[in-house]
Amino acid sequence: MTFSYVSHLYCPKCEAKHSAQAAVQLCSCSSPLLVRYRLEELKSSLDRSELAARTERSLWRYHELLPVERADNVVTLGEGITPLLRMPKLGSGMGIPQLLMKDEGITPTGSFKARGAAVGVSKAKELGVRELAMPTNGNAGAAWALYAARAGIRATVVMPTDAPEITRKECAAAGARLYLVDGLISDAGKIVAQAIAEEGLYDASTLKEPYRIEGKKTMGLEIAEQLNWRLPDVILYPTGGGVGLIGIFKAFQELQALGWVQGKLPRLVAVQAEGCAPIVQAWKEKKTESTFWPASSTVAFGINVPKALGDFLVLDALYRTDGCAVAVDDRTLLREQLRIAGEEGAFVCPEGAAAFAAARLLRSSGWIREEETVVVLNTGSGVKYPNTVQASPPVLQPGERLTGRGETWLRPDDHASGQERLPLT
């Protein structure tokens, strides 16, 4: 049995081909590389209905469409096959009855970064990599550090001092070589590039190795399978580096080539924060690349990426699916985060909350129509961002009574960013 139908790497800019059996990073033209599969061959040997019979409950159920060639190179913590949940109260409130959340908080390391790390680290192991390095806004570094530990690969991680503190702890627990930088992910990237040049490490930076995107791609495969191969109308994705959006688009193209999905692809929406919205700006100006966003800042730290290497691929996916790009301010996304927890019981990360807020905006403007099926990606668990929620509950002594009921349903103090507690509806 063929475990993987990987064929080769190709350059989306200059069309050069590269081997998928060697540790290649960028194309000689400096573009990220993408993985191509032998889809015609796969089409004739696997039917989508056979997938349903598989009991594998991780993203490795799609192993033919992943780049790892030998099953024993798979490094897994059980990632993927996250729930696709109905959000009836929230959806009703924003006029989108068919609102769904793909909840990537329910995955090892608590964020969708586990997908990229699982596939990226597995392939690195297959390629004989012993040491890797990467800059990160936190969650990717945590995921790669932990998967690398499982693989027996040493990891060097550099993250901004403002990255979620728990991600430091995850790297430390994994035994990674960890540094903070008093700056942004772009500053971390320069430091990592220098270390890679000097120490000959494998560069695991976003899109500088071609396999992370294949892990992220599985979000698209799962959405398709979970909706019984009928794609939704719109997918909203919080966009920093944009790899997930690129991956979902790539997944759908592969499924089309396999004949497993038909018709128009979902309109893809890149959601950013107003404090860091280079993709939104480029999309508004109909450009094919973005411009570095100076002095970027947002509480949704994972999407604080002032210039993404794959910006041209993100924008291409938006244009080719009739999608769009939307920015949300921090106050609005924090308000949405509380609404989601209070109405639907899901404590999402601020990036995920931004995507829900964007859905609300796009419905208000009419860009999303009432009858459409809309999938929002929540890219991580809210528990990794304790500072986004304030709680100052009363402290009792043993033997004391609860104070009067009506007044004490918790209303957190106004948030640092100005949110108020929203009532349950």
Added chain:
Amino acid sequence: MTFSYVSHLYCPKCEAKHSAQAAVQLCSCSSPLLVRYRLEELKSSLDRSELAARTERSLWRYHELLPVERADNVVTLGEGITPLLRMPKLGSGMGIPQLLMKDEGITPTGSFKARGAAVGVSKAKELGVRELAMPTNGNAGAAWALYAARAGIRATVVMPTDAPEITRKECAAAGARLYLVDGLISDAGKIVAQAIAEEGLYDASTLKEPYRIEGKKTMGLEIAEQLNWRLPDVILYPTGGGVGLIGIFKAFQELQALGWVQGKLPRLVAVQAEGCAPIVQAWKEKKTESTFWPASSTVAFGINVPKALGDFLVLDALYRTDGCAVAVDDRTLLREQLRIAGEEGAFVCPEGAAAFAAARLLRSSGWIREEETVVVLNTGSGVKYPNTVQASPPVLQPGERLTGRGETWLRPDDHASGQERLPLT
């Protein structure tokens, strides 16, 4: 189609029967109640092989063995069907090659408490409950607050000030009525009992409603199905209130009655912390109930339960499976936590780490044999306990270089509890 084969509630102490269609709490004899199913009827109408064809990837795939009678009362966030992972390096190091981890960190709200909350809240909704209250060591309160929000039920939660801080945030985000108590869960329990008496709330305290255990039971169902209905030799479970252990034992008994599993049941091990080990003490003294453990204290906060209402059921399960009870000190469990992350890439909670440390002890003593298959329950994600890991990485300025490589692989400073960084093997 019959969604649930629930029959009635029964008292394991006085054998009284109660209705499963009314909101019943404890038996009139003060014992917790358990749910009984029409297993003979189910046996003749469902074969275990039919389960494999089900695509439902949550604990609701076992709906016949759950107490919710109408599918539309199910309140779900996609809980359950957590990975059962091989731990080859760790297992090899402790002389248990067949060491497996059931990872309950990969679930909504980041802990196994989601299982109890999903089933408990769903059944509460079915019974018409509008307001519930509970004491908690944090994670259960967070889970119940969030599931209650999804169900439209108001939740009152009281937790110790020392409970993991993130669980306050989860309750606050869910809009729960939250109080802290400057004491232990037993103090919180007394305050909640008073409020329930005065305000007529539904008592969702551990084992004071009979349905939470049914959610926890699904851990046992999943272990059986994931191992293709061949049960492991030993299961280790970090034991506070002990509901998970009681539930797993109950699951296996039901599977035996259905004829879905054969032979001897796994030896169940209750793992506690040395600073709070009432079950261990009772087991050593061959008692059938435990004694309140005074001045209890442990970093594994979820198992800081000085006296569990279901202690007699836990001890019964240990005796009837030839199991045992083991206590681990904080220093040892924190060391194990780092070893698990460094060797296997899993950042487990301190309670889960205690259970791994106990496996190591029991293998050393010969109680676990080399050829045995051993399942350890990790009851939650390490990300909910940031204080268990220290990290003091160097801080660089933009443009600086990484310092010399050999020295800087992170070695966290000695932990408050005295752990050292363990080398990768």
